[in-house]
Amino acid sequence: MAYAIARLKKLKRGNISGSASHTARERETPNADPTQKNIRFIGSLDPDERLEDLVLAKIGDSEQRRKIRTDAVYCVEFLLSASPSYFRPDCPTNAGYYKPQKLDDWVEATHQWLADEYGDRIVRAELHLDEATPHIHAYFVPIDDQGQLRCNHFFDGRQKIHAFQDSYYNTMHLIGLERGIKGSKAKHQDIKDFYRIVEEGRDLEVDELSAAQLKAKAADRDRATERKQEMEATAKALASENEELRRRIEQLEQDNQQLRLKSEWSTDLALDDVAWELGLWRKGNEWVGRNHIINIDGSGFTDFGNGLVLSGYGALDLVKHVNQCNQTSAIAWLGERFGKAGAERTAIAHAKKVAADIIQTQSAPQFTLPVEEKSNWSRVENYLTQKRGIPSDCVQMLHNQGLIYADSKANAVFVMRDLDGNTKGAFLQGTANTFSGYELGTKRRSCWFYFSLGGKATDKSSQAVLCESPIDAISLFVLEYHVKGIPDNRTLYMAVDDTSSLPFERLRHVPHVQVAFIQPNMARTVKELLPKSKLLKCETLDWNTQLVNSSRQLQQRRLQQNNQELEL
Numbered sequence: 001m002a003y004a005i006a007r008l009k010k011l012k013r014g015n016i017s018g019s020a021s022h023t024a025r026e027r028e029t030p031n032a033d034p035t036q037k038n039i040r041f042i043g044s045l046d047p048d049e050r051l052e053d054l055v056l057a058k059i060g061d062s063e064q065r066r067k068i069r070t071d072a073v074y075c076v077e078f079l080l081s082a083s084p085s086y087f088r089p090d091c092p093t094n095a096g097y098y099k100p101q102k103l104d105d106w107v108e109a110t111h112q113w114l115a116d117e118y119g120d121r122i123v124r125a126e127l128h129l130d131e132a133t134p135h136i137h138a139y140f141v142p143i144d145d146q147g148q149l150r151c152n153h154f155f156d157g158r159q160k161i162h163a164f165q166d167s168y169y170n171t172m173h174l175i176g177l178e179r180g181i182k183g184s185k186a187k188h189q190d191i192k193d194f195y196r197i198v199e200e201g202r203d204l205e206v207d208e209l210s211a212a213q214l215k216a217k218a219a220d221r222d223r224a225t226e227r228k229q230e231m232e233a234t235a236k237a238l239a240s241e242n243e244e245l246r247r248r249i250e251q252l253e254q255d256n257q258q259l260r261l262k263s264e265w266s267t268d269l270a271l272d273d274v275a276w277e278l279g280l281w282r283k284g285n286e287w288v289g290r291n292h293i294i295n296i297d298g299s300g301f302t303d304f305g306n307g308l309v310l311s312g313y314g315a316l317d318l319v320k321h322v323n324q325c326n327q328t329s330a331i332a333w334l335g336e337r338f339g340k341a342g343a344e345r346t347a348i349a350h351a352k353k354v355a356a357d358i359i360q361t362q363s364a365p366q367f368t369l370p371v372e373e374k375s376n377w378s379r380v381e382n383y384l385t386q387k388r389g390i391p392s393d394c395v396q397m398l399h400n401q402g403l404i405y406a407d408s409k410a411n412a413v414f415v416m417r418d419l420d421g422n423t424k425g426a427f428l429q430g431t432a433n434t435f436s437g438y439e440l441g442t443k444r445r446s447c448w449f450y451f452s453l454g455g456k457a458t459d460k461s462s463q464a465v466l467c468e469s470p471i472d473a474i475s476l477f478v479l480e481y482h483v484k485g486i487p488d489n490r491t492l493y494m495a496v497d498d499t500s501s502l503p504f505e506r507l508r509h510v511p512h513v514q515v516a517f518i519q520p521n522m523a524r525t526v527k528e529l530l531p532k533s534k535l536l537k538c539e540t541l542d543w544n545t546q547l548v549n550s551s552r553q554l555q556q557r558r559l560q561q562n563n564q565e566l567e568l
Helices: 013-023 050-059 100-121 151-155 158-175 191-200 209-263 272-277 314-323 327-360 375-388 393-398 470-484 520-529 541-568
Strands: 006-014 039-042 073-082 122-128 135-140 281-283 286-289 290-298 300-303 310-313 404-406 412-417 423-429 436-438 447-452 464-467 491-495 512-517
Touching: 006 013, 006 151, 006 158, 013 050, 013 073, 013 272, 013 375, 013 393, 013 470, 050 073, 050 135, 050 314, 100 135, 151 412, 158 393, 191 520, 272 281, 272 286, 272 290, 272 314, 286 300, 286 520, 290 314, 300 314, 375 393, 375 404, 375 412, 393 412, 393 470, 393 491, 412 447, 447 470, 464 470, 470 491, 470 541, 512 520
Parallel strands: 464 491, 464 512
Antiparallel strands: 006 073, 039 122, 073 135, 122 135, 281 286, 286 290, 290 300, 300 310, 404 412, 412 423, 423 436, 447 491
8 A cells, every 4th residue: 555645844034055065965865876867847947046945036026014923934845755655666665666667657647746735835845766755855945925034924833734734645546646634643764863864773683584484584573464454454544534533523513613603693792781872771681761761572572661662672672662763864873883793793682583584474476367468369279279380180189278378568477386286487589579487476496397197087197208498398298298199197287497396205206207398407317306206308499399399290290291292
């Protein structure tokens, strides 16, 4: 299993030169191969250009609003690499060797990640090939979007470090690298200690071991490797589960915070607090002052002062009453005393109370169908039969059932009903223009244009065909009628123009549902809601266009047949 490796080191100004000396190999590095040249792929190739100058120049691009502290982080060094088994999967222990294609893929992906995440704030990046495993040193100047030096903005705390590593992994997994275990306690061995151990082990001999001992040692190593891999896989799985739980906890905390805020916003200010701000003082269970004797009961209040009994509800009413002002002045006063959030809470609570009272006491206007104009029916009928290709007997059938008629503007009116047959709306289709739309007051979520055919009128529908418009629903019925005739079983043809108005509860009890929507996204959504439904694909722009084309072809065949009979 090969892992992506991403570490960082914060550099104060005094540490920049030392880091640059190490990466540029200006200092002796015991395990570095001096014959290998490192490759700088971000930044100038000028060997005399100082890293510290680059960092200071980048910080100086914007005026710093605050004085930079002496202990501030001026630069962050990234060490980016991958497990040896990625670069040389066939021989991970062969230090210094790598497969060129593997190296190229990793460098390209890392370069792109640096550019995407940090842009020109990376002032230098070098590929090192002179040690056991290829790795990259990159230098990031931590300036924010306003050009201010703020390392804490990027790397303050464990979560931000994890986010940095997650970001690198999200790119590296595209080339087959895994993420290390988040929160691992493993420590990166100091390079000096590593060199010391290497030097101490140079004189160890294994010649004294017998072949059996070597074989046993190899078998023991294999068992240890296998156990390590098992533990690694288990730890990886646990880390994944922990990460999922962490995300879930964060989401629940966010949801909880939103619920708290929503609860606060849905409640009015405490009337006792408002009364105090109004200059009244408590006397027993009442608030008195300026000829007021106000009893507060929850969100309501009653004033027994001035020999009158006046009642109100909520903070807004209380302020208007005591200050003898209008609503605008009352809200302004509340904003001055309780802040913008307090005034908004009060206004929302007042509006909710007004809305609740209206809903409870007032009846909503009932839908009224457009007035029928019988003298315009011939124009509507001609439009449906001649332009839309719907057979005259089908149009007349729907007209006789009261499902289609003409209004005063010669629009075709398609009556929309709820599933109990009550009229709740209408869809209008212009016959002399391209106008189409719903009649004012139509309840789109609870009514549809539909008709049923086949079987007995008292039968429940065993099949439903869903289209996006009334004309498409009629057209698809006619297309099916030309092939099969009237359905054997009761079939519902319905126009549904949006998934939000889909009568799901009724349709899920229908054994066979055919989804004939033109919009593929709508069709897929309905398929997800009704998994047993069947998708019908239209061969043209819509089902009516397919009907018109089919009718023309049928007419042509009949003309050819008549001509052939005349020739005989």
